[in-house]
Amino acid sequence: xxxxxxxxxxxxxxxxxxKACGKPREKIIGHSVSQIxxxxxxxxxxxxxxxxxxxxxxxxxxxxxxxxxxxxxKFYDVAYYPFYNEKKEVTHTIVVTRDVTENKLLETxxxxxxxxxxxxxxxxxxxxxxxxxxAIIKSTSQYCQNKFQSYDKELKELMEIFVETSDKxxxxxxxxxxxxxxxxxxxxxxxxxxxxxxVCSYIEGKCAEQNIETNYEIPETSLPVLFxxxxxxxxxxxxxxxAVEAMPNGGKLSVSAVNKKDEIEIKxxxxxxxxxxxxxxxxxxxFFTTKKTGTGLGLSxxxxxxxxxxxxxxxYSKIGVGTEIILIFPVYKK
Numbered sequence: 657x658x659x660x661x662x663x664x665x666x667x668x669x670x671x672x673x674x675k676a677c678g679k680p681r682e683k684i685i686g687h688s689v690s691q692i693x694x695x696x697x698x699x700x701x702x703x704x705x706x707x708x709x710x711x712x713x714x715x716x717x718x719x720x721x722x723x724x725x726x727x728x729x730k731f732y733d734v735a736y737y738p739f740y741n742e743k744k745e746v747t748h749t750i751v752v753t754r755d756v757t758e759n760k761l762l763e764t765x766x767x768x769x770x771x772x773x774x775x776x777x778x779x780x781x782x783x784x785x786x787x788x789x790x791a792i793i794k795s796t797s798q799y800c801q802n803k804f805q806s807y808d809k810e811l812k813e814l815m816e817i818f819v820e821t822s823d824k825x826x827x828x829x830x831x832x833x834x835x836x837x838x839x840x841x842x843x844x845x846x847x848x849x850x851x852x853x854x855v856c857s858y859i860e861g862k863c864a865e866q867n868i869e870t871n872y873e874i875p876e877t878s879l880p881v882l883f884x885x886x887x888x889x890x891x892x893x894x895x896x897x898x899a900v901e902a903m904p905n906g907g908k909l910s911v912s913a914v915n916k917k918d919e920i921e922i923k924x925x926x927x928x929x930x931x932x933x934x935x936x937x938x939x940x941x942x943f944f945t946t947k948k949t950g951t952g953l954g955l956s957x958x959x960x961x962x963x964x965x966x967x968x969x970x971x972y973s974k975i976g977v978g979t980e981i982i983l984i985f986p987v988y989k990k
Contacts, residue, residue, distance in 0.1 A: 659748050662746075664706065794822035846885075852913060859893070869907070873911070873913070879988075881985050883965055898955075902930075910925040920984070925981075966985075
């Protein structure tokens with residue numbers, strides 16, 4: 657809870673607000689809202705709601721807020737209440753905020769899972785309809801290659817293009833089918849850190865090629881987790897390769913893992929180009945990609961794998977700063 661005057665200056669704050677901001681009381685009181693939350697968030701989000709309150713209205717809204725350290729992003733339920741003086745003039749606004757990030761993430765994940773399930777059913781039907789005609793085109797092209805290779809060089813080159821293009825389409829179709837009807841999981845209880853370390857070793861060569869510094873903070877053992885090794889291996893590799901591709905001119909890749917009471921938290925952080933807020937909302941959508949090549953199914957499959965493991969995946973990113981992926985896996989207790 658805070659008290660803010662008409663000049664947008666903090667006059668009082670409680671302990672909970674200080675903790676949420678990560679600042680001591682003396683670093684907030686006497687400072688402006690724009691100093692605490694940044695000019696961009698103040699102008700685009702906060703000011704218009706606060707001005708409505710100064711006109712005598714109670715205001716309520718929910719919004720994502722980025723913190724100054726660029727790595728934290730919280731979803732807040734915010735209420736502004738006008739504070740009147742003895743002349744019945746609004747002199748301040750009383751601000752009550754509530755962190756509802758966890759609820760928002762769960763809601764988003766549920767909606768995303770439902771949407772992906774629907775797209776998966778559609779994708780399965782489309783994939784089957786495409787696959788047979790593509791197989792015919794490829795086999796016919798290969799036949800023409802062999803039949804007429806001695807007659808026309810240009811025709812042979814055209815047939816090669818048909819074959820290569822057919823292979824690309826078939827690869828996309830296979831990924832579609834994998835997304836729509838994933839193979840049955842072979843779950844076992846084990847040490848998830850072993851998989852994480854193995855994947856880190858896979859990408860060392862690529863990091864060295866691109867002058868990327870690596871930092872791994874991974875314990876030797878983990879609390880027991882129920883997992884499908886092949887699926888997790890693919891998900892970790894996909895995320896790390898994305899991080900590496902975001903740093904074509906070098907940078908730093910950090911991978912860390914922590915055993916907590918009921919869960920294991922894994923962070924994959926890069927100092928790459930970052931992801932815009934608009935794209936952050938789309939990155940798990942099937943076929944969405946910002947790459948020149950690619951199917952746009954990689955992160956959709958990652959999201960699917962995390963769901964299979966009853967885990968959570970959160971993305972925090974800022975353009976020009978980098979991206980942090982946080983994975984949460986529940987500890988197996990049976």
